[in-house]
Amino acid sequence: MDELHSRQFLISVLGFCEEITVSIIPLIRDGYGKRDAISVCLLSPKSDWKCYKVSEIADIGRGRVISSKEIANQNNPQYPVYSSQTSNEGVMGYLDNYAFDGEYITWTTDGANAGTVFYRNGRFNCTNVCGTLKLHYQFDAYYCSLVLANVTKKYVSVNLANPKLMNNTMAAIKLYLPPFQEQKRMAQLFRKMDENIILEHKLLLSYQKQKHYLLQQMFI
Secondary structure, three states, X not given: OXXXXXXXXXXXXXXXXXXXXXXHHHHHHHHHHHHHHHHHHHHOOOOOOEEEEHHHHXXXXXXXXXXXXXXXXXXOOOEEEEOOOOHHHHEEEEEOOOOEEEEEEEEEOEOOOOOOEEEEEEEEEEEOOEEEEEEOOOXXXXXXXXXXXOOHHHHOEOOOOOOEOOHHHHHHOEEEEOOHHHHHHHHHHHHHHHHHHHHHHHHHHHHHHHHHHHHHHHOO
8 A cells, every 4th residue: 555545544544533532422421411310310318218327337447558669569460459549440559469359339538539439349459548338238339339429528527638538427427228129220220321431431542542543653
């Protein structure tokens, strides 16, 4: 393929990537909009829901001090370390071993992101600025993480130089929850919506990387 045809081919593929990128963005925006609307309906307390303190539905814990030096000195790092950050799902690195295994809810205890809630499932580690909740039987961790995420920010101590949401405060937070089977049904719905949004984000990132690569090729 001569240089002219090669360039025309790159321009054609670049145009295709641009069209796909432009079409994905509204899908993501629409997905978030639908999720927000459904959240208002399905996460808002109903008159027949029961009120629980977090301490009544979960075992409350916390991670440990994990330094960047410890992370750098691992031999076969494969288990994520979750910290106070919220970018990259809170992952700050990986260790050879793990401290937690299974479904948990974690939250950021200190700093600008205090009160941010995540659902976790698998083997992982947490730093000392990351609180953990192990839900009791008959409480769906995914659904409870969504309900909790809606209320935690108002319990953060923001009148401090370093905002905090400590374990004792988390323990006293009250949540209104439907029966377990209803929790599971609603969790399945939210999981599906979240999976679709994540997939669309991955597609968008993939085409954006492809566009970047093609642009680089055009100016070689």
